[in-house]
Every structure is written in structure tokens, then in C-alpha cells.
Amino acid sequence: MEDVEAEIRRLKLELKQTMDMYSTACKEALTAKQKAMELQRWKMDEEKRIKDARLAEEEALALAESEKARRVAAIQTAEASKRIAENEAQKRISAEMKALKEAEGKKKAFDALSHTNLRYxxxxxxxxxxxxxxxxxxxxxxxxxxxxxxxxxxxxxxxxxxxxxxxxxxxxxxxxxxxxxxxxxxxxxxxxxxxxxxxxxxxxxEYMANGSLEDRLFRRGNTPPIPWQHRFRIAAEIGTGLLFLHQTRPEPLVHRDLKPANILLDRNYVSKISDVGLARLVPPSVADNVTQYRMTATAGTFCYIDPEYQQTGMLGIKSDIYSLGIMLLQIITGKPPMGLTHHVERAIEKGTFIEMLDHSVPDWPVEEALSVAKMALKCAELRRKDRPDLGTAILPELNRLRDLAEENMQFSPFGTGPYTSPIHSQVSTQDLRSGPGTVQSGYDSSRSRYSGSSNPGR
CATH class of the missing domain: 3.30.200.20 (Phosphorylase Kinase; domain 1)
Incomplete structure (x- = not known):
């Protein structure tokens, strides 16, 4: 029994030693696993830092290339600007020389005017x-x-x-x-x-008793409203006179400053185009029969000047068509020209066009007035090629409306006799009857328009 007990004690001692060794081995394994995980994290961090460094290097190289390309482009732009500046300087010198020659020629012509046998x-x-x-x-x-x-x-x-x-x-x-x-x-x-x-x-x-169309549309001096029959007739007369200018020979004549202030009315409200001081004879284009001529400086009146002519300086007979379109809208609405095309377009789209008509005229033929408005909007297109032809498209429609107006004159309270007003002052173009604050061929500040240079496009 003593040997058995001794053997049992020995075995217990070995078991304890084995358990201690196992516990130590487990601790060492856990420590090794933790170190391995830390090593793995360090490795991942290092890889991320390397990747970030590589990306930063690539971005730096791309930025350097971009800066290099930008520098090259800047150099090219500077060279191009220098060439443009040189060309502009040369053009300016040429234009100044040309203007000087033209001024000398005009002065000589003006001085010789008194010795010329003209037909007046x-x-x-x-x-x-x-x-x-x-x-x-x-x-x-x-x-x-x-x-x-x-x-x-x-x-x-x-x-x-x-x-x-x-x-x-x-x-x-x-x-x-x-x-x-x-x-x-x-x-x-x-x-x-x-x-x-x-x-x-x-x-x-000649003295025009009823002044300008602008003053009568806005009823300055408390004059009576113009009936729609006379308005349609006046529109046709303006188109007829304008076509006459455009068909002059050997070269068409472009008015350049067509507006209600430059339309005069006699005692019977017959309309006449005036103020041709800005008009220009321009050579016709052989390519498309559309007169275009580059002017050194644009002229006209804000809200009536052709946008394409104002931007490019290219003058054409359809430059007057834009002004005519704005005038036609004013004839039927009696409103100022600023933003008028936009307001009329919106009214047509919303079906409220009748509200745009001049309320001082109670008996508008709405369908015919709408026809005038649509044609006027086509005339006021921004691009010259989109505007209709005066002789073949615009004037026939205006003449049709004039015939309609003449047929309805007997039904108008104004149709029993000549339509005259008590106004007795010659009111012509801005040059004929403008008040203070007016600049010829510029903008009338007294009528809520921008007052400035006669060359708004420059």
C-alpha cells in the first residue's frame, strides 16, 4: 500500500507539473497570437502608408503636368493676345485714318453744298x-x-x-x-x-399737324386715342414707305433709326417716315440678295436697334424689319418698347392677348390684331435670317388689314370724316422736337429710356 500511495503521489506531482507546463504553453501561445495580430496590423498600416505615398506622388506628378500644360497654354494665350492686340491696333489706326478721310470728305461736301444745284x-x-x-x-x-x-x-x-x-x-x-x-x-x-x-x-x-406717332399712341397732350382702323392704315403706310427706301436704286437705303418718334402724322393722320439723317446706302450682296454692310459704328435707338447689327456691325435691310416689328407691337398695344416682345409672347401663350391691346380702343378686331402681333414677333426675331421679307410677307398682310380697316370705317365713330386732333405742334423725330435730356439717335431719358451714346453697341 505504501508503494501504491507513493506511486499515486508521484503521479499527482507529474500531473501538476504537466498542468503547469500546459498553462505556460497556453499563455505563450496567446502571447504569440497577440504579437502576430499586432504584426499583421503594422503590416497593413505600412501597406496603407505606402499606397498613400504612391497616390500622393502620382497626384504631385499629375499636378506638375497640369501646371506645365497650363503654363504652355498661358504662353500661347499671351502670344495670341499680343497678336490680336497688334491686329486691333492696326485696325484702329486704319479706322482712324478712314474716319479722318471720311470727315474731310464730308466737310468738303458740306462746304460745297451751298454751291451745288440740288433739287430743293x-x-x-x-x-x-x-x-x-x-x-x-x-x-x-x-x-x-x-x-x-x-x-x-x-x-x-x-x-x-x-x-x-x-x-x-x-x-x-x-x-x-x-x-x-x-x-x-x-x-x-x-x-x-x-x-x-x-x-x-x-x-x-412740311408741317405735320398731328406730330409724331409716339406722342399720339401715348396720348401726350390729352389727345384722343387713334382708332384701330387708322392704326392698321398707319402700319401699312409705314411698311410701304420702308419698302420704298429698301428698293432705291442703285443701292438700297437702310433707315437705321425707325421708331414711332420718327413717324410723323399730318392733319388727317397720314403717316410719313422722317429723320433719314442716319440712313445709309449699302451695296447689295450678290450671294443672297440680302443687303449687308459692315459699319464702323452702330447707330440707332435702344429697344429698336437690330441686335445682330448692334453686336456685329453688319447692316442690312432686315435691320429695319426688327425696328418695324417693335413698332407694330406698339401700334396695337400702346405700350413702351422695353420688354414688349416678351410680354406679348407670354400673353399669347397664356391666352390673355386681349389684355395686351390698347384699352383706349374699345372695338379691337382681336383675330386681326393677333395676326399683327404674330407677324411683329417674327419681325423681331434675334437672328436676321429668321425675319420675314417686307415685300413678299409683311406688306401683303398689312395691306389686307388696311383694306379691312377701310371697309369698317363707316362703322367707326371716327369714320364719318377726317380724324384730326386739337394738337397743333410740329412734333417730329428726336432731332425735330425732342426736349431736354434727349440725345440724337441715342436714348430718351425723359421717356424712361436709357440716355447715352448714339452707338449703343460699342
Whole structure:
């Protein structure tokens, strides 16, 4: 039994030693596993750092390449800008030389005007002084951008005399232009030049009792509204006069400043186009029969000037079509031109077009007025090639509406006789009767328009 007990004790001792060794081995294995995991994490961190470093290096290389390409592009742009600047400088020098030559030519032509046998009545300054009572203030009916306008009587005929101020240098070229054009053309819808005194820069026009279309549309002076029958007739007359200008030979004549203020009305409300001082004869294009001519400086009036002409300087007969479109919208709406095309388009889309018509006219033929509005919107397209032709598309429709208006005159309260108003002042273009704050061929600040240069596109 003692041997068995001794053997049992020995076995217990060995078991304890074995258990201790197992416990130690487990601890060592756990420690080794923890170290292995830490090593794995360190390895992953190192790989991530290496990857980040590689990406940073690639980004740095890409940035360097981009900076290099940008530097090359900047150098090329600078060289191109230098070449453009040199070309512009050369063009400017050429334009200045050309303008100088043109100015000299115009001055010579103006100086020679008094010695030229033109087809107009020559008045002496003494005759004009007597007729205007030596330019009495009571005779003055307007103040234009280049001088005052007086109403008087010459040769037993009521006339309006525009007097050029001595300091109006730019007005001299327009004076010469207007004399040269008006003395050579005659048309029922063009204002009549009765004579001139070229030595003192005086132009003698027929007197238009009802002033300008603009003043009558806005009823300045509390004048009665124009019936729709007369409005349709006036629109057709404007189109007829404009077509006459565009069909002059050998070269078409572009008005460049067509607007209601430049449409005069006689005592029977017959309309006549005036203020051709900005008009230009331009050579016709052989390619498409559409007159286009590059001008060194654009001219016209804000809201009426052709956007394409304003941007490119390319003048064409369809530049006047844009102005005509704006005028047609004003004739039926009696509203200012600013944003008028947008408002009319929105009204047509919403079916509220009748609200855009001039409310002072109670008996509008809505369908015919809508036809005018749609045609006017086509005329006011931004691109010149999208605008209709005056002779083949616009004028036939205007003549149809004029015939309709004449048929309905007997049903109009104004149809029993000539439609005249109590207004008795010669109200012409901005140059014929503008008030303070007006710049010829610029923008009329007194009528909520931008007042500035006569070259808005520059």
C-alpha cells in the first residue's frame, strides 16, 4: 500500500507539473497570437502608408503636368493676345485714318453744298429770320439734339424749320445726309423737304399737324386715342414707305433709326417716315440678295436697334424689319418698347392677348390684331435670317388689314370724316422736337429710356 500511495503521489506531482507546463504553453501561445495580430496590423498600416505615398506622388506628378500644360497654354494665350492686340491696333489706326478721310470728305461736301444745284428750294437766312420772327421763342416747337425747331410760314405754306447749332459737329454730316436723300426722293409716306439754307444749316420741312406717332399712341397732350382702323392704315403706310427706301436704286437705303418718334402724322393722320439723317446706302450682296454692310459704328435707338447689327456691325435691310416689328407691337398695344416682345409672347401663350391691346380702343378686331402681333414677333426675331421679307410677307398682310380697316370705317365713330386732333405742334423725330435730356439717335431719358451714346453697341 505504501508503494501504491507513493506511486499515486508521484503521479499527482507529474500531473501538476504537466498542468503547469500546459498553462505556460497556453499563455505563450496567446502571447504569440497577440504579437502576430499586432504584426499583421503594422503590416497593413505600412501597406496603407505606402499606397498613400504612391497616390500622393502620382497626384504631385499629375499636378506638375497640369501646371506645365497650363503654363504652355498661358504662353500661347499671351502670344495670341499680343497678336490680336497688334491686329486691333492696326485696325484702329486704319479706322482712324478712314474716319479722318471720311470727315474731310464730308466737310468738303458740306462746304460745297451751298454751291451745288440740288433739287430743293434754297432759302436765304434773311427769309428764315423774317418767317421765324428772328427765331422768336414763341415760334419754337421743339429742341432737338442738334438745335431748335420752329413753326412758321414760308411761301404761304405752314412749315417746320430745323436749325443746326454751330457747335453740333456731328449734326453737320446728318444735315448733309438728310438733304441729299430727301431732295432726291419723293413718296407719299416720306416726309417732304421743302427747302434748306445750307450756309446756316437750316432745313425746311412740311408741317405735320398731328406730330409724331409716339406722342399720339401715348396720348401726350390729352389727345384722343387713334382708332384701330387708322392704326392698321398707319402700319401699312409705314411698311410701304420702308419698302420704298429698301428698293432705291442703285443701292438700297437702310433707315437705321425707325421708331414711332420718327413717324410723323399730318392733319388727317397720314403717316410719313422722317429723320433719314442716319440712313445709309449699302451695296447689295450678290450671294443672297440680302443687303449687308459692315459699319464702323452702330447707330440707332435702344429697344429698336437690330441686335445682330448692334453686336456685329453688319447692316442690312432686315435691320429695319426688327425696328418695324417693335413698332407694330406698339401700334396695337400702346405700350413702351422695353420688354414688349416678351410680354406679348407670354400673353399669347397664356391666352390673355386681349389684355395686351390698347384699352383706349374699345372695338379691337382681336383675330386681326393677333395676326399683327404674330407677324411683329417674327419681325423681331434675334437672328436676321429668321425675319420675314417686307415685300413678299409683311406688306401683303398689312395691306389686307388696311383694306379691312377701310371697309369698317363707316362703322367707326371716327369714320364719318377726317380724324384730326386739337394738337397743333410740329412734333417730329428726336432731332425735330425732342426736349431736354434727349440725345440724337441715342436714348430718351425723359421717356424712361436709357440716355447715352448714339452707338449703343460699342
Amino acid at each position: 428750294r434754297r432759302y436765304t437766312i434773311e427769309e428764315i429770320e423774317v418767317a421765324t420772327e428772328y427765331f422768336a421763342e414763341e415760334r419754337k416747337i421743339g429742341e432737338g439734339g442738334y438745335g431748335p425747331v420752329y413753326r412758321c410760314t414760308l411761301d404761304h405754306t405752314p412749315v417746320a424749320i430745323k436749325v443746326l447749332r454751330p457747335d453740333a459737329a456731328q449734326g453737320r454730316s446728318q444735315f448733309q445726309q438728310e438733304v441729299e436723300i430727301l431732295c432726291c426722293i419723293r413718296h407719299p409716306n416720306m416726309v417732304l423737304l421743302l427747302g434748306a439754307c445750307p450756309e446756316y444749316g437750316c432745313l425746311v420741312y
